[in-house]
Amino acid sequence: MTSEAKLSKDDMTVCFILGGPGSGKGTQCAKLVQDFGFVHMSAGDLLREEQQRPGSEYGELIQNCIKEGKIVPSEVTITLLEKKIIESDSNRFLIDGFPRQLDQALAFEKEVVESTLIIYLECSEEVMLKRLLKRGETSGRIDDNKETILKRFKTFLELSYPVVEHFRKSGKVHTVPCEDSVEEVYARVKPIFAELFKQK
């Protein structure tokens, strides 16, 4: 899976929205899209789409990784993200739930584009578990069950949180406590964007 088109990195803005499973990444991104006109890409959603695409050579691999709370090999996810960016007319992207692992962060920033801003949604496992179990009542996601959720927490702590730590050195990370209501969390997130980007 390789992408032949070339990306122009001029004027391109990429923000990473990071946080544990169920911290509210997708929810906050939806609000940012409304206010700031970014294109939102959830790496997890792109992988689920690819998994369901008839004829995908990665379908089974992706399904197994998601079910086990493991990380899909970087080249698969980066190719999907890059393709979406190339296909889009926009030059402002919110990438949610990626990079998940240090090698992904380094590869994406080298091969695709450097991030401008990183939001880290900070949440306890207790709150995330509650939210995900509730979401699992209707989401149909194969990973919204207690057994997989606990595996996802372990992967997050061991592999994904170090990405946040890595980016902290760059000064681009804004840590946002996110155990309050959606609106209260957004009241913390919005000013960070408002300072850097014009509203729609």
Ligand SMILES: Nc1ncnc2c1ncn2[C@@H]1O[C@H](COP(=O)(O)OP(=O)(O)OP(=O)(O)O)[C@@H](O)[C@H]1O
């Ligand atoms: N601040 C909040 N307070 C209460 N519930 C919330 C809050 N933010 C999100 N939720 C709910 O918690 C669940 C998880 O939120 P969301 O899907 O946005 O998280 P996520 O970080 O994208 O999760 P995942 O990593 O599993 O994709 C959803 O059902 C959402 O409605």
Ligand SMILES: O=c1ccn([C@@H]2O[C@H](COP(=O)(O)O)[C@@H](O)[C@H]2O)c(=O)[nH]1
């Ligand atoms: O960059 C990524 C993003 C996601 N995954 C896999 O997908 C699931 C679900 O991701 P969500 O962000 O919670 O929707 C995740 O547990 C991983 O298995 C990935 O491998 N790489």
Ligand SMILES: [Mg+2]
């Ligand atoms: Mg999500």
